[in-house]
């Protein structure tokens with residue numbers, strides 16, 4: 103097991119402890135016993151993860167004498183709403199959960215975003231521990247402190263920055279993840295490689311086989327590399343006033359696709375297609391090489407991810423949906439587009455307005 107310590111912001115008194123690998127859940131139990139013995143712990147999990155991972159963890163925490171309860175909500179992106187947040191808050195109220203408590207988000211990115219946001223506002227903020235159990239949340243969502251819910255189908259419109267007390271990513275939990283959910287995680291990993299790590303991109307090209315076979319060492323390395331890469335960005339710009347915008351590559355179009363598909367297209371698949379569209383926009387806007395667009399598509403395809411926009415969604419609907427993006431400023435949609443694989447433009451060119459015609463052309467070419 104590997105341990106990484108990050109502090110966000112760099113001046114923070116307490117580090118966010120990150121443990122990655124087999125045994126990370128054992129380490130979580132030990133850390134909680136040693137460091138937070140009297141803290142009431144509230145585990146939050148969706149209806150899939152509750153039985154397979156959260157309930158066994160609850161049992162282990164109680165065996166060690168800790169006070170722990172489990173709250174559950176229906177699995178799926180459709181639960182990432184203000185309504186589910188209210189349902190969880192009502193449950194915390196009924197259980198008289200006070201400021202001395204901590205939440206433990208056990209699950210994928212939906213659980214992390216939702217429970218993180220509940221923790222950010224409950225009694226003006228209580229600690230949250232992130233226990234990612236999907237590959238997507240291990241390589242991306244669990245780290246960085248962004249928490250949110252969706253509104254009217256638009257992604258992450260209501261939320262907060264709330265850095266976790268710790269992140270415990272036990273790759274052995276991935277053995278129960280269904281194949282299609284497992285593949286989703288590679289979309290965010292490929293994004294991470296494109297925006298800042300050309301060596302990781304080459305390693306992904308060479309290691310699709312072991313990764314898809316869920317080789318433990320390969321997965322552990324992938325999670326560590328992605329977390330380290332993201333942490334470098336977040337350390338420099340926790341609140342997304344500058345460099346952190348790089349993490350949005352592929353996501354403006356992805357969020358629009360999630361919205362028009364009413365979440366039929368999952369986040370990872372939407373990111374995969376969004377990366378293809380925005381790579382083509384980069385070709386026109388930043389001079390991103392045509393051959394790199396091809397390499398990106400080939401890599402997404404090797405991991406079984408979609409590289410074409412499903413026919414049901416029109417260009418007009420997708421273009422309209424981009425106007426709900428959080429990165430809209432003065433009515434203009436901003437995009438973070440790479441210069442080449444592993445390199446983003448320097449500020450202030452990092453986040454730029456792109457003409458609608460360029461988006462339409464790229465959408466057309468990604469059909």
Ligand SMILES: NC(=O)c1ccc[n+]([C@@H]2O[C@H](COP(=O)([O-])OP(=O)(O)OC[C@H]3O[C@@H](n4cnc5c(N)ncnc54)[C@H](O)[C@@H]3O)[C@@H](O)[C@H]2O)c1
Nearest residue numbers: 150177210211212213235236238243248275278279283369
């Ligand atoms: N906060 C951030 O920085 C950030 C970054 C990227 C994505 N996100 C968000 O993350 C979400 C997507 O995350 P996701 O793909 O993990 O979705 P998810 O949380 O819905 O999980 C996907 C599915 O896998 C199931 N699952 C998770 N772990 C499992 C396991 N070990 N065994 C069996 N089933 C398991 C879940 O129940 C769910 O059905 C989106 O809402 C996205 O906006 C947030």
